[in-house]
Amino acid sequence: MPQIQGSAAILLAALLWSSGGLFIKWIPLPEMAVAGGRAAVTTLFYLIVLRPKLRLARLSTALAYAAMILTFVAANKRTTAASAVLLQYTGTAWVLIAGYRFFGEKVTKVDVFAVAGCLVGMALCLLDDATGITWQGNAFGAVSGVFFAIAVLLMRRDAQAGSDSAHASITLGNVFGAIFGLSLAGGDLVHGLHWQSGFGLLWLGLMQMGAAYLFFLRGLRTVTASTASLLSLLEPAVSPLWVWLGTGERPGLATCFGGALMLGSLAVRALMQR
Numbered sequence: 001m002p003q004i005q006g007s008a009a010i011l012l013a014a015l016l017w018s019s020g021g022l023f024i025k026w027i028p029l030p031e032m033a034v035a036g037g038r039a040a041v042t043t044l045f046y047l048i049v050l051r052p053k054l055r056l057a058r059l060s061t062a063l064a065y066a067a068m069i070l071t072f073v074a075a076n077k078r079t080t081a082a083s084a085v086l087l088q089y090t091g092t093a094w095v096l097i098a099g100y101r102f103f104g105e106k107v108t109k110v111d112v113f114a115v116a117g118c119l120v121g122m123a124l125c126l127l128d129d130a131t132g133i134t135w136q137g138n139a140f141g142a143v144s145g146v147f148f149a150i151a152v153l154l155m156r157r158d159a160q161a162g163s164d165s166a167h168a169s170i171t172l173g174n175v176f177g178a179i180f181g182l183s184l185a186g187g188d189l190v191h192g193l194h195w196q197s198g199f200g201l202l203w204l205g206l207m208q209m210g211a212a213y214l215f216f217l218r219g220l221r222t223v224t225a226s227t228a229s230l231l232s233l234l235e236p237a238v239s240p241l242w243v244w245l246g247t248g249e250r251p252g253l254a255t256c257f258g259g260a261l262m263l264g265s266l267a268v269r270a271l272m273q274r
Contacts, residue, residue, distance in 0.1 A: 006222035007231060009215045014234035016212035020204065021081030022242040024073055025249070027200035033188040034201070035073035036181020039066075041205020043174040049214070050167045057168035061154040065173030068147035070181055071140045079137025082240035082251035083125045086259045087141030089236050091148030092229075092266060093118035098153055110272045117265025124258030170213075230270030233263055 027034050046052060068088075075084035093115040122145070126138050151173075158165040182189060189197075220228055236259065243249050251259070 006219040009219035010223055010228050010231040011234060013212040013216035013219065014232050015238070016208050016215070017232075017235045018085075018237075018239040019242060020072075020208045021076050021085060021239045022246045023200045023204050023208065024076040025081065025243060025247055027197045027204075029192045029197050030185060030188045031074045031077040032070070032181045033185035033192065034077070034181075034204075035070045036178050036183075036185055037189050037197075037201040038073070038204040038209065039069060039174045039177030039181055041201055042209040043171060043178055045206055045210035046167070046171040046174065049210070050171065052168040052171045053164050054168050054172060056165045057172040058154065058158055058165065059172075061151065061158055061169035062172035062176055064147050064151040064154055065170060066176035066180060068144055068151050069173070069177050071144035071147060073181075075137045075141035075144055077137070078140060079134045080240070080249055080251045080255065081243040082236075082255050082259060083134075083138055084141045084144075085236045085239045086125055086255065086262055087122060087138065088144045088148050089262060089266070090118050090122045090142065090145040091152065093122075094146060094149030095152050098149060108272075110269050114265045114269035118262050121258035121260075121262030121265070124254045124261070127254055174209075230267060233267055233270075237263060 024034055029037070072084065072088055075087065096111050096115050122142065126142065155166055155169065158169050216228075216232075219231075223231075240249075240251055240259075
């Protein structure tokens with residue numbers, strides 16, 4: 001029963017994460033206003049619920065986390081939600097490579113297969129309608145994947161020092177995200193704030209980021225890391241579906257093939273780890 005409850009918590013977290021693409025596109029605000037506003041709401045949520053000891057935060061982790069969330073929002077605004085979330089998930093491949101290089105972690109044949117699948121899938125996503133603002137969005141998505149990998153590796157380091165350090169680093173990362181995002185947005189958030197943008201930012205900050213993180217942590221108490229990584233693939237699988245239902249946006253054929261290759265490779269790796 002505890003394992004079933006843990007799996008349900010991971011799936012719920014993935015579902016909440018998957019709503020990000022729809023709400024980022026639905027909010028009628030420029031990208032940095034959305035990124036900064038979401039980070040500000042999430043910061044308040046973490047300060048109230050987690051009550052982190054900010055003196056334990058690592059500056060490097062916080063900066064990598066802030067860069068990840070800012071570039072991900074920019075990618076969602078400039079390309080399809082499918083390309084944005086899939087390109088960020090290429091960070092899994094960079095984590096495997098860096099884990100071997102910097103942490104001496106063992107790399108299996110299945111890991112090599114997963115890395116190759118992710119990189120080929122990334123290439124297909126980048127080539128899909130690689131013109132104009134869509135090309136810029138794909139570039140932001142690829143960069144977001146790199147920062148995703150850096151943030152994961154640094155959070156792994158922080159977790160070894162205790163959960164207080166990890167919580168503090170993520171909270172500080174949202175503080176930086178709010179500062180950088182709102183500074184770049186100028187007065188866009190204030191001038192464009194009304195019920196739709198306000199509700200969207202509250203959902204993104206409280207549910208899509210805040211509550212999802214708590215559900216994910218709860219699930220990890222009884223679920224293995226490999227199972228959690230497999231269940232988390234629900235996010236990139238359903239995120240494009242919500243956007244299609246809400247806005248009618250459809251990813252290109254190359255992105256669909258690339259996404260299927262990436263998700264399939266990561267799913268096989270997670271199953272083999274079990």
